[in-house]
Amino acid sequence: MDKIETYIDELLEKSTPDRPIWNIEKILQGLKSTWNYIDGCMIKAILEMYAITKDEKYFRFADNFIDCKVREDGSIEGYSVEELNIDNVNAGKTLFELYDLTGKEKYRKAIDLVYSQIEQMPRTAEGNFWHKNIYPNQVWLDGLYMCQPFYMEYETRFHEKKNYDDIFRQFFNVVEHMRDPKTGLYYHAYDSSREMFWCDKVTGLSQNFWLRALGWYSMALLDTLDKADASVGEPYERLKGVFVDLMDAMLKYQDASGMWYQVVNFGGMEKNYLETSGSSIMAYALLKGVRLGFLPENYQTYGAKAFHGICEKYLSEDADGSLHLDGICLVAGLGGKQMRSGTYDYYMSEPVVKDDAKGVGPFLLAYTEMRRAGLIEA
Incomplete structure (x- = not known):
């Protein structure tokens, strides 16, 4: 078994559904882990590990983790639709796969519950979901990843594609309002009301290009396209073009190490650093983009370079032999109590x-995309 599988196994061994070792925010707060996007990210990745390795331990862990949160009636521990927090939709993506794998009816009910939040989300004047009820009139790039792939999968599987237009329109609004034409990059957030202290009063935009937000948005485009029916034609092709355009823009900022900087366009500036989470997302997006046929074959090289760069810089071994992945920005956002x-x-x-x-x-x-591409041996 390679080093990365050893690393993931170590994390699983140290984690329970109430206290996963990878949810640093909950650990620092001393809180039990309930329904949140962070665990959703991890369980989605573990399910991909199962898909690629067919090792039952990954399936068992993922199923047990989500099973503990979802009650028989489909209600979810620690999840409130009324909170209207777009982040909370993300973990719902795991339910589709687990429903297919297990046939548990409670997962199907939970999918409907999460979808009911989408139906109630308040919207900006342009028609995009607010990021959260506590962040009125704001669109954050992160939110596109948290919600739209789930929304698209639900529409494709269970709703006869009735809201495809809404999904595509929300992406195209982001292109119109949040993309910087000079660089091809996207600003982290947009305040449709132009009222927040952090936004430009003319454009409504935040000031900078944050790597992980650009990463989330890249994944949002890719994973939404992956769940869409391509036969819808024009909007699908147009969204594909948006993804390709973003990959080309990001490649201009790829460091010689293969990674990207925390603030993407200021590489080498004092305090700026090569950041793991966003660089990992970019590696995934490039590799999967090639696999799905959206990107030319030679873009695989850039994805592989990013992956190896992260391993070289940040995957390290402690004196006791345990492995760690460093260089991860814990959190970043705008406004809120922390101003x-x-x-x-x-x-x-x-x-x-x-x-x-x-x-x-x-x-x-x-890593799973590297395996699929045959760039890492099983």
Whole structure:
């Protein structure tokens, strides 16, 4: 077994559904882990590990983890639709796969419950979901990843594609309002009301290009396309073009190490650092983009370079032989109680941690794509 499988096995052995070792935020808060996007990222990656290795231990772990959260009536521990927090949709993606694998009716009911939140989400003037009820009129790139792939899968499988137009329109609104035409990159967030202290009062945009937000958005595009019926034609092809355009824009900023910087366009600036989670997402997006036929074959090289760069810089062994993945930005956002400003210094001020699922999950997803491409031997 290779080093990465050893690493993931170590994490699973140290984790329970109530206290997963990779949810650093909950550990620091001293709280039990209930329904959240961080665990959703990790369980999705573990299910991909099962898909690629067919090793039952990954399936058993994922099923047990989600089974503990979902009650027989489909209600979910620690999840409230009324909170209207787009992050909470993300873990719902695991339910589709687990429903297919287990046939547990409670997973199907839970899928409907999560979908009911989508039906109630408040929207900006342009028609995009608010990021959270507590962040009115705001669209964050992160939120596209948290919600749209789930939304698309539900529409494709269970709703006769009735809301495809809504999904495509939300992406195209982001292209219109959040893309910087000079660089091809996207700003982290947009305030449709132009009221938040962190936004430009003319454009409504935050100030910087944060790597992980760009990563989440890349995955949002790719995973939504993956769950869509391509036969819808024009909007599907147009969204594919948006994904390809973003990959080309990001490649201009890829460091010689293969990684990307925390604030993407300021590589080499004081305090800026090569960041693991966003670089892992980019590796995944490039490799999967090639596999799905959206990107030319030679882009695989850039994805593999990113993956190997992360392993070289941040996957290390302790004196006791245990493995760790370092260089992960714990969290970054805008506004809130902390009055986060979105300045360059703000993005440099957030803690950098080891083994957090926001880095480990995407890293494992990139690993499964490396395996699928035959770039790492089983």
